[in-house]
Amino acid sequence: MTVDVMLPYYGDVDQMKLAARSVMNQENQDWRLVVIDDGYPDPEPERWFATITDSRVTYLKNEQNLGANGNYRKALTMVEADYVVIMGADDIMLPNYLDIVVGAFSAYPNADVVQPGVQVIDEKGIACNPLVDAVKKLYAPKTSERMELKGEAMATSLVRADWAYFPSLAWRSETMTRIGFTEGLDVVQDLALLLDIAAEGGSMIIDPTLSFLYRRHSASDSSVRAMDGRRFDEERNFFELQAKRFKDLGWNKASLAAAFHTTSRLNAGSLVLKAIARGRFDSLPRLAKHIVS
The missing domain is CATH 1.10.287 (Helix Hairpins)
Structure with missing residues (x-):
């Protein structure tokens, strides 16, 4: 079960390298990585990716800056596999990430999206729990094993508090490319997509197994x-x-x-x-x- 990892990028070069390496170091090696550089003014990303000979890794640089929403929408046009992750360029997949999300899709073959366990880290990579994330934990479904949310229950839970961590989500490609990102939304585009899925009766699987590090810092968009x-x-x-x-x-x-x-x-x-x-x-x-x- 191949998973496409799309990595829209603009920002810290070293953190982007960590993100890319975390994909390449997965225990499950059935992946394809596509990095879409939105015109970051530094030659280092292009130089670094030129040294990577793995045919599963693709680096592209936009001629014009598309902005976050535009670059995400471009990423969707390049999806080939049945499942896709739109990863943050400053986040880190733990080595078990792909095994966790692939296992969830195997157990729930009709699911549209999987939320694995997430640990928040700061700019230095240290585990933290800011107020916004403490609130997310408070409202997120409590479970020690995989569970499914769908329809109104899914929508109600998410609008009370958007507890999902978008860069950590794995999606059914058909669902994501069909619905897509709403043009003009820069902050709630991920929540909009999840609510679109809920509104059409789709489902979300929650697997509490820790497998992703989400970076929280004040410089984010x-x-x-x-x-x-x-x-x-x-x-x-x-x-x-x-x-x-x-x-x-x-x-x-x-x-x-x-x-x-x-x-x-x-x-x-x-x-x-x-x-x-x-x-x-x-x-x-x-x-x-x-x-x-």
Whole structure:
């Protein structure tokens, strides 16, 4: 069961190398790695990949910067295998990752996506548990073995708190390429895709076995957008649309959860003091608007 690992890249070169090596060092060697460099102004990635002779590794560099959403959508056009991972260029697969997700798909052949166990790390690679991730753990389904979520239960759980870690997810390629990423979404594009799957009756498998390291740092696109309030403008509009969508489906619990988007509001609230401490007073109106609306 071959898995395509698509690696949209723009940023730290050393962390990207760690990410790529973690794919090449998998215990399950049935993989294909495609790195899509979104025009990062450094010749080192191209030089480094030129030294790799493994035919399963492909490096491409965009002539024009497409942005995160555009580069993800380009990645989907290059998928060939039945299963795909859109990995973060600063994250790390543990050696058992592919075995875990392939095993989950084998056990649940109709599943659309698999969430394996994840440990959050900081910029230095040290395990950490920031507030946002502590909240994710609080709301994530509690299980000691594989479990399946689908339909309204899946949607309700995810809109209460987006506890999934997008770069760690393994997807059925047919589902992902058919639905795709919604153009114009930069922060909630992963959640949008998961909710699209739920809305059409698809399913998500949770395997708690630790197999992925997700890097959390303040320089990420979503973190920057959160501090200046742009993230919450996108989230608020998104949740309003989802609340209506679920109401039309007759999914009242999911609709209410989307309308309240409690953890999203709490996240905005937690950033108010940080914004003041950093002198980002221009962010306060946006943050306040999200907290109360």
